[in-house]
Amino acid sequence: MSQGFVPGDEYALRNTQVQPPPGGWRNLTSQEVERLVKNNNYAENWDSLLVTDPFDAGQIRNNRFFGLVRLGAVRDVVLEYHDLLLPVGISNSLIISCDIGNDAALHNVSYIAHYIVGDRTILFNLDEVHTTNHAKFGNGIVKEGEPEEVRIWLEVMNEGGDRKILPFDGMVSADAYLWARYRDDRALQTRLLEITQGAFDPRRGYYGTIGNGSVIKNSRILKDVKVGEGCYIKGANKLKNLTINSSLHEPSQIGEGVELVNGIIGYGCSVFYGCKAVRFILGNNSSLKYGARLINSFLGDNSTISCCEVLNNLIFPAHEQHHNNSFLVAALVKGQSNIAAGATLGSNHNSRANDNEIEAGRGFWPGLATSIKHSSRFASFVLLAKADYPAELNIPFPFALVSNNVSRDRLEIAPAFWWRHNMYALQRNGWKVRHRDRRLSPGQIIEFDVLAPDTTGEICQALKILEPWKDAEGPVEIAREGMSGEGPCYERSRRPVVVHNPAAACQAYREMLLTWAVTTLVPQVEELLQQGLSREDIPRRLNAMAGEAVGEWVNLGGQLVPEEEVRRLRRDITRGTLADWESIHGRYRELQDRYEALKRSHAAAVLRFWGGQEEIDSSLWTRACGEAIGLQEMIAERVYLSRRKDDQNPFRRATYRCAEEMYAVVGAAEENSFVVQIREETKEMARRIAGVS
Known part of the structure; x- marks a missing residue:
C-alpha cells in the first residue's frame, strides 16, 4: 500500500524535495523481506523501507537500512560510465533516511545519510556521504537557531575582510563587484545582506541531493553537498558545504585528491589533481587544475587557474593563470587577464598592517617573474615587463607597456604599445576569449572586444593627460612627484616617470578611438539608410544619438554599464524597487538589451571628441x-x-x-x-x- 506522511514530521522538508513515483511507494511483501534477509540485508524496521515497481530484491545485497528509506525502480540491468560497468541495485552499503531514484547503483558506500539520489546515478566506493540538519550547501546564510558567527563570508579584494561578500548559488561577477566595491553605501550593504538571507529557507532539515545521471566513485567524504545532474566526481578527498551546479548538457567534474570546502561551483566546471579551495565561487565553464589553491576568492566564468596560489581576489571572466610559482593576493582583476610564471602580485608587505589592494583593468598581463606591491592600479590592457617594481603604481594609460629601468632608475611607460607594436596579439585577444566561451547558459553577458566603451573612455582620459606633450617624439619626463601625492601620481617614489614618444602614443590613441567609433556606428547608419534616411541627415541623427560627453562606464563583472545606470541600480536596490536577486539579475538583462543603443550613443560622443567638435557635421563624418x-x-x-x-x-x-x-x-x-x-x-x-x- 502507499505510505502516508504526517505534516510537520522530521521528513516534512524532505518530502517537498522529492517527486513521488506515479504509483507511489509501497511496503515490502513478506516474500521480498525474506529474500532481502537471505541476501544479508538488515533493516531497523522493514516497514520503513519502501519501494516502487518494478523491484528486484535480488539486486539488494549486504546492506543495513535505518530510518525511512525509499527506493525507486530496481531492475536487473547494468549502468555504464566510461569503462565502469555496475549492476543497478545496492550492495555493501549503510543507508540512513535516503531516497534512491530509479535504476541507481550504490555499491560499497560505507555511510550515506539524508540524501536524495537521482535516477541512473552511480555511487561506488565512498566512505561518507552525509547531510546535517543545518546544511546550507555553500550559501552564506544562517539557519534557525544559529549564531551570526557561523555565517560564511568571502573576503575578496582585501586581506582584512573589509570587502567581504556573502556567496550564494547563482551569484555572478556583477553581484560580487556591486557588493565589494560600494562599501561606503551602507544602505546598499544592508539590503544585499537582507536579500541574500531572504533568498533561502532558514528552516533546518533539507536533504542533500545528487542529480540524475551523476557518477561519484572512489571518494572519501561528501558532507552537506548538493550535486547537479550529470556530475562526475572521482577520487575526491573532501567535499563539504558545496553546491556543484551541473547538467547533462554542461556537466561539471571533480577529480583526484581534491578538497573543496564552503563554495559554489558553476555549470561546466572542472576541478582536478589535488586542488584545494576554501570559501570560493567558481563561475560557469571555469577550471582549477594541478594543485591550484583558491581561497576567499571569486573566479569568473571561462577562467582557468592551475599550479598556483590565489587568495582574497575578485576575478572577472576569462582569467588565465597557469604556473606553479605565480601568486595573486588581494586584487580586483577585471578579466581577460593572463598571469605569467613567477608573478608575485601583492605579496610584498610594505606596512605593519594587512596589505591593501590591487585593481587591474581588463587584459592585465604581468610578465615573467614580475613583482608588484599594494596598493596599485592599472588601466585596461596594461602589459608589465619583467621586473621587481619597487613601489606602488598607478598607471592610467590603457594598452601600455610599463617597465622598470634599473640602469637609469626610472619608471618607463609606452602608451598604446599594443596598437603600435603587437596588433596581432591585440586583435587575437578578443577572438580568443570569445572562442573559449563554451557556456550554454551564460549567467551574464560579457564584453570580449578590446575596444569597447570602457577602454575608449580610458583612452579619452589618457589623451587629456598627455595633452601637454602631444607633439613630443622622444622620452618625456611627466612626473617626479615624490612622496607627497600632490598632482598626478604614477609611482610612489621620488624617481622620474618617463613616457616614450607621447606624439606617437596620442596618434595611436586617436586611431583607436576613430576605428571603434566608426565601426560601431556603421551598422546603425546602414539601418537608417535602408529605412530611407538621406545621407545628408546622417550627422543630424548621430548628434541626436550622442550623449552630452564621453561618459564613464563601469566594468560590472565583465558586462559594461554606464556609470549613471550603476547609480540607478544601487538606488533601486536600496529603495526596494529591486527586492531580490532575481529582479537584480533582470536589471542586468535589461541593461544588456539596451547595450547596443547605449554603446552607439557613446560611440557618437567619442567621434565628436575625436573630431574636436561640439557637433558631428557632414565634413566630420566624411573625414572620419x-x-x-x-x-x-x-x-x-x-x-x-x-x-x-x-x-x-x-x-x-x-x-x-x-x-x-x-x-x-x-x-x-x-x-x-x-x-x-x-x-x-x-x-x-x-x-x-x-x-x-
Whole structure:
C-alpha cells in the first residue's frame, strides 16, 4: 500500500524535495523481506523501507537500512560510465533516511545519510556521504537557531575582510563587484545582506541531493553537498558545504585528491589533481587544475587557474593563470587577464598592517617573474615587463607597456604599445576569449572586444593627460612627484616617470578611438539608410544619438554599464524597487538589451571628441569614414607584420635546419589562419564604411 506522511514530521522538508513515483511507494511483501534477509540485508524496521515497481530484491545485497528509506525502480540491468560497468541495485552499503531514484547503483558506500539520489546515478566506493540538519550547501546564510558567527563570508579584494561578500548559488561577477566595491553605501550593504538571507529557507532539515545521471566513485567524504545532474566526481578527498551546479548538457567534474570546502561551483566546471579551495565561487565553464589553491576568492566564468596560489581576489571572466610559482593576493582583476610564471602580485608587505589592494583593468598581463606591491592600479590592457617594481603604481594609460629601468632608475611607460607594436596579439585577444566561451547558459553577458566603451573612455582620459606633450617624439619626463601625492601620481617614489614618444602614443590613441567609433556606428547608419534616411541627415541623427560627453562606464563583472545606470541600480536596490536577486539579475538583462543603443550613443560622443567638435557635421563624418577605411587596411597589415616578426627572428630560426622545416612546424605568417581571417574581416568592414560615408 502507499505510505502516508504526517505534516510537520522530521521528513516534512524532505518530502517537498522529492517527486513521488506515479504509483507511489509501497511496503515490502513478506516474500521480498525474506529474500532481502537471505541476501544479508538488515533493516531497523522493514516497514520503513519502501519501494516502487518494478523491484528486484535480488539486486539488494549486504546492506543495513535505518530510518525511512525509499527506493525507486530496481531492475536487473547494468549502468555504464566510461569503462565502469555496475549492476543497478545496492550492495555493501549503510543507508540512513535516503531516497534512491530509479535504476541507481550504490555499491560499497560505507555511510550515506539524508540524501536524495537521482535516477541512473552511480555511487561506488565512498566512505561518507552525509547531510546535517543545518546544511546550507555553500550559501552564506544562517539557519534557525544559529549564531551570526557561523555565517560564511568571502573576503575578496582585501586581506582584512573589509570587502567581504556573502556567496550564494547563482551569484555572478556583477553581484560580487556591486557588493565589494560600494562599501561606503551602507544602505546598499544592508539590503544585499537582507536579500541574500531572504533568498533561502532558514528552516533546518533539507536533504542533500545528487542529480540524475551523476557518477561519484572512489571518494572519501561528501558532507552537506548538493550535486547537479550529470556530475562526475572521482577520487575526491573532501567535499563539504558545496553546491556543484551541473547538467547533462554542461556537466561539471571533480577529480583526484581534491578538497573543496564552503563554495559554489558553476555549470561546466572542472576541478582536478589535488586542488584545494576554501570559501570560493567558481563561475560557469571555469577550471582549477594541478594543485591550484583558491581561497576567499571569486573566479569568473571561462577562467582557468592551475599550479598556483590565489587568495582574497575578485576575478572577472576569462582569467588565465597557469604556473606553479605565480601568486595573486588581494586584487580586483577585471578579466581577460593572463598571469605569467613567477608573478608575485601583492605579496610584498610594505606596512605593519594587512596589505591593501590591487585593481587591474581588463587584459592585465604581468610578465615573467614580475613583482608588484599594494596598493596599485592599472588601466585596461596594461602589459608589465619583467621586473621587481619597487613601489606602488598607478598607471592610467590603457594598452601600455610599463617597465622598470634599473640602469637609469626610472619608471618607463609606452602608451598604446599594443596598437603600435603587437596588433596581432591585440586583435587575437578578443577572438580568443570569445572562442573559449563554451557556456550554454551564460549567467551574464560579457564584453570580449578590446575596444569597447570602457577602454575608449580610458583612452579619452589618457589623451587629456598627455595633452601637454602631444607633439613630443622622444622620452618625456611627466612626473617626479615624490612622496607627497600632490598632482598626478604614477609611482610612489621620488624617481622620474618617463613616457616614450607621447606624439606617437596620442596618434595611436586617436586611431583607436576613430576605428571603434566608426565601426560601431556603421551598422546603425546602414539601418537608417535602408529605412530611407538621406545621407545628408546622417550627422543630424548621430548628434541626436550622442550623449552630452564621453561618459564613464563601469566594468560590472565583465558586462559594461554606464556609470549613471550603476547609480540607478544601487538606488533601486536600496529603495526596494529591486527586492531580490532575481529582479537584480533582470536589471542586468535589461541593461544588456539596451547595450547596443547605449554603446552607439557613446560611440557618437567619442567621434565628436575625436573630431574636436561640439557637433558631428557632414565634413566630420566624411573625414572620419575616409580615415577609418585607411585604418582597416593598416590593421590588417600590422597584424601580418607583428606575426611575421617570429619568422624573421634569427634565434627562433636557429633550432630548425631550414626555413621549410620551421614553416612546417609553426606555419608561415602569410598562411596563418588568424592573419587571413583579419584580412577578410577588415576588407569587408572597409567596404561597409565606404557604403555609408
